[in-house]
Amino acid sequence: MRSLSCCVLLALALLGPSTAAARKCDLQGLWRNELGSNVTLSALDAAGTFSGSYHTAVAATNKKILVSPLQGTQQHPGTKRQPTFSFTVQWQFSDSATAFVGQCFVDHRGKETLETTWLLREEVPSRRDAWKATRVGTSTFTRIK
Numbered sequence: 162m163r164s165l166s167c168c169v170l171l172a173l174a175l176l177g178p179s180t181a182a183a184r185k186c187d188l189q190g191l192w193r194n195e196l197g198s199n200v201t202l203s204a205l206d207a208a209g210t211f212s213g214s215y216h217t218a219v220a221a222t223n224k225k226i227l228v229s230p231l232q233g234t235q236q237h238p239g240t241k242r243q244p245t246f247s248f249t250v251q252w253q254f255s256d257s258a259t260a261f262v263g264q265c266f267v268d269h270r271g272k273e274t275l276e277t278t279w280l281l282r283e284e285v286p287s288r289r290d291a292w293k294a295t296r297v298g299t300s301t302f303t304r305i306k
């Protein structure tokens with residue numbers, strides 16, 4: 162019995178951090194949300210900032226959708242297994258601004274998911290219209306590459 166538990170401990174130690182359960186959630190890659198929007202995120206730099214591009218599948222305007230750049234930061238890069246992050250998208254076809262905040266989750270099989278909440282601020286002609294200028298929503302991204 163004692164040697165069995167010894168073997169189990171040894172196996173766990175050898176498998177170590179490469180097991181799916183211990184893997185860190187990695188923002189870098191290509192992601193898709195429930196609307197069909199595609200997001201590419203770069204690797205983090207030393208400060209934990211990243212860039213990328215957002216190809217939205219839907220828009221609040223009637224203008225032709227263009228792939229748009231994004232800038233973001235991850236909290237405590239390299240130390241957290243399921244880190245929080247935020248990014249803003251600079252839409253190339255609209256005057257709106259969107260900010261995403263979220264957390265990168267990894268399950269026991271190593272499958273990663275970005276759970277986010279977003280705020281979309283639309284440009285309105287006057288302060289009187291400010292009450293209707295902001296939309297809020299949640300979005301889940303799964304890795305496609």
Ligand code: BTN
Pocket residue numbers: 194196198217218219220221222252255256257259279281298300
């Ligand atoms: C605009 O319509 O003015 C810019 C495009 C906004 C797209 C929004 S951002 C939140 C939501 N999630 C998406 O993937 N697309 C929409």
